[in-house]
Amino acid sequence: MSKVLIIGLGNVLMGDDAFGPSVIRDLEASYEFGPDVSLLDAGTPGSDLDSCLAGQEAVILVDTVRSGQQAGRLCLMGGQDLLSPAAHPRFNAHQSGLRETMLRLQLHGRAPGQVLLVGVVPSSLKAGIGLSPAVAEAVQKAANEVVRELKRLGCPVHKRKQHLPPNLWWEAPPTPTP
């Protein structure tokens, strides 16, 4: 068993970019984790990602990825694939942040030992709230992939007896102004 961080990246105000945070909220609502697993909806942390990833033994990232594939399609990527500038599919705007962070931490000797990216191909990344139907459908699948990876890493994870409603505060609708 190792110290694991599950980190959701993406902007909750930019359509399907809310995928990463949504998966984190879904996992929090559906599962109980051991003390060595932490979950973080990190938004779009740029260089702050250093602080999040440093010293972790394993990291599972959930994010959107740019690709020619169909929207809603999941894509798993690990290790060196994440560091290669020639890696396909291309990531979104957080890409350079993630790659730079990983390489900087390697140079510093504090990079996480194992990294898995669970990515989804987005349909729309325009300003606005709410996932497109295809991407919303992938939330559950991505959560399953995260759980599978946790089990592979030897981390205990249990389904909650009673599901909580996921805390998707950004999806609460505004009321029209009088």
Add this chain to the structure above:
Amino acid sequence: MSKRIVIDPVTRIEGHLRLDAEVEGGVVRDSWASGQMWRGIEVILQGRDPRDAWLFTQRICGVCTTVHAITSVRAVENALGMEIPLNAQYIRNLILIAHALHDHVVHFYHLSALDWVDITSALKADPRKAANLAESLSEWPGNSWRQMVAVKNRLQKIVDSGQLGIFANGYWGHPAMKLRPEVNLLAVSHYLQALEYQRKANQIVAILGGKTPNIQNLAVGGVANAVNLDNQAALNMEKLYWIKDLFDEVNTFVLQVYLPDVAAIGAMYPEWLGYGAGVKNYLAVPDLPLDSAGSVFDLPGGTVFDGDLGSARSFESFQDPYFRENVTESIAHSWYKGQWSRHPWEEETVPHYTDYDAQQKYSWVKAPRFQGRPMQVGPLAQVLVGNAVGHEPTQRWTRLALERVSDLAGARIELSALHSTLGRHVARAVRTALLTELGLKHLQLLLDNIGKGDVQTFTKPEFPSGEQRGFGFHEAPRGCLSHWIVIRDGKIANYQAVVPSTWNASPRAEDGLPGPYEASLIGNPVADAELPLEILRTIHSFDPCLACAIHTLDADGREIATVKAL
């Protein structure tokens, strides 16, 4: 014959900025800054509960979460005419100070040092000489010969493995790179050590804010922290001492490493204290309030016009009409519908993209103006305003920094040299040094106030019916940030964020005068138009973060760049 070069994107962090520069005879003759994406966050806020606005605004930009959160609650409190408990002010101030310490260290070492430091040259350094040099510059214990050997070996290993990665976009061997191998090795060593210390500063934000990024402890009316010095679950003595230890460690790094390094770079590239001034109108807002109303501050704010410190005029309070009445935004050259210049409360945000046309509309960034004039914001504005209004700690740290640069350069460097590319770096280091004092001061203020038996951290806001207008400002690491809100019957009717990078990356307004980025490049040397390192030096000195000014995900197939600089 002039040559047009396009650099896209310019920021090392999230965001997207395009620069066009006309170069003739190795010098930039004209330039245009363009935000390449639109982000309609303000539209999302309409109709929402003003008490929730900060949760949304802190998601505008992943790098500046905290600053948008605090500015938002200040704007709502201003609209309601509220005062907040002293403990809440101090806790917010501590978060702002720790965030700024973190941000400035990251900016210098991780986002801009490689404009000046040649990584590959460090491999040729003699570690013994590097350690000796370090000892002559600072008493920092992390500069030993062993440390230099270890860093050099680690760097060599990365180069040998072909994984030069992050540095692969560096401008190695560029004729504008002038540092000796030993200085470069020392800088790489500090680049790595800075990772530890920026993390410690971030940890302070996490202790007080619940987590980072995206703090959890704010509320319109104060903060959600429970204060109880003896309770494990509350903000207690143990946590406050932990914060003190972290400040002590970060402060030592700032004073023994960051400030000396900036002074050394200033002395070794003295010509860059001459280029890059641009717009010499400066705007900074006061911050770190010391009372519950926001009328006494630890950091001064005000305006300076035409580089004349004698023209300085202060902002006195969170309510100051001198600020409230004088901010407008123009869309004369921005991709929005219409042709207007308006006060933020009166603005609308209706995107209308037309092709890039430097004579017409060419940016998603609006053009903010103060009394109709373009203004430079950021640490340089803070430091010049502080000197102009006689703020003793700002004057003291400025003097100390300029003396250091002068000693190393062997020439007298005056305050006027700060109107420049490297002047912005020196000013940022001065501001950071000043913040090292204030972190410990505000921690003590909080302790003293709790010691008096005051544990209040929140005042409940009351929303009357009808319309209220408010504004909140914060002097963020990148400069003056303001949020403007119109509340109608307890709901948000209009919301505008005028952010630091909008002031600095501003396109032209109706009068055709260039914004700060644009103006700063004019006269800038460019030795090799294919490798425009000099342009990046000047733009990076502003600490550009376009994520909140505008936002897009670089559109596939839109390869307009002739030079890519990451």
